[in-house]
């Protein structure tokens with residue numbers, strides 16, 4: 262069933278595990294993630310960036326696809342359709358189309374403007390029973406191929422945003438989007454503890470889940486991280502499995518060119534990595 266992220270993250274926070282957000286790009290991606298959640302009895306969050314929404318046709322197409330799969334495949338575990346790094350306008354459009362959760366990324370505004378826009382969205386999402394994720398500071402990413410450490414969010418700013426009534430907070434603790442560089446200095450657990458103490462038990466979100474060592478993930482969860490975003494890793498395993506299929510000439514054998522066959526290795530690779538992450542995050546059998 263389609264639910265807001267609010268309850269499942271409060272439960273995750275209290276019971277010390279994390280729910281994975283896996284970003285989707287098409288039907289195969291969505292089906293792979295949802296069926297894995299059902300098979301493992303895990304709650305799941307489907308992340309949709311504005312770019313991915315545009316690619317798939319639009320927000321309504323996505324809500325229609327997810328609701329259709331829930332019904333046709335008899336998915337009974339909690340499924341969240343969540344806008345990832347939304348603009349203010351993107352948030353309004355996703356809400357109108359029926360998304361059950363949104364993230365407003367106001368990190369590129371001044372903290373005053375971020376507070377103003379986030380509080381407007383708190384009002385709207387509360388009325389609709391939709392969950393809201395906000396971001397403080399910005400999560401680093403690949404820029405010109407140079408990345409040292411990700412940004413560390415200010416605990417004071419985190420408190421200001423958390424107190425507005427949001428449901429979960431993304432705050433930089435040295436994490437970054439995309440692949441991590443060789444010389445990455447790791448997550449800053451002191452910063453995470455300070456943010457946790459400042460935000461009064463608000464479920465925290467870890468972006469850039471790809472490539473963070475498992476022991477750091479486990480420690481982050483023990484310190485209040487209840488939602489972990491995984492995107493790049495699914496893309497990497499999908500591409501690798503598809504390349505293997507083509508390089509071994511399987512698309513040239515019989516009806517190997519059939520898209521249902523061509524995309525199947527990538528589909529299975531996504532299922533395997535999603536299950537692995539759910540095990541690591543501790544969300545299996547928590548539906």
Ligand SMILES: [Zn+2]
Nearest residue numbers: 400468469490
């Ligand atoms: Zn992110």
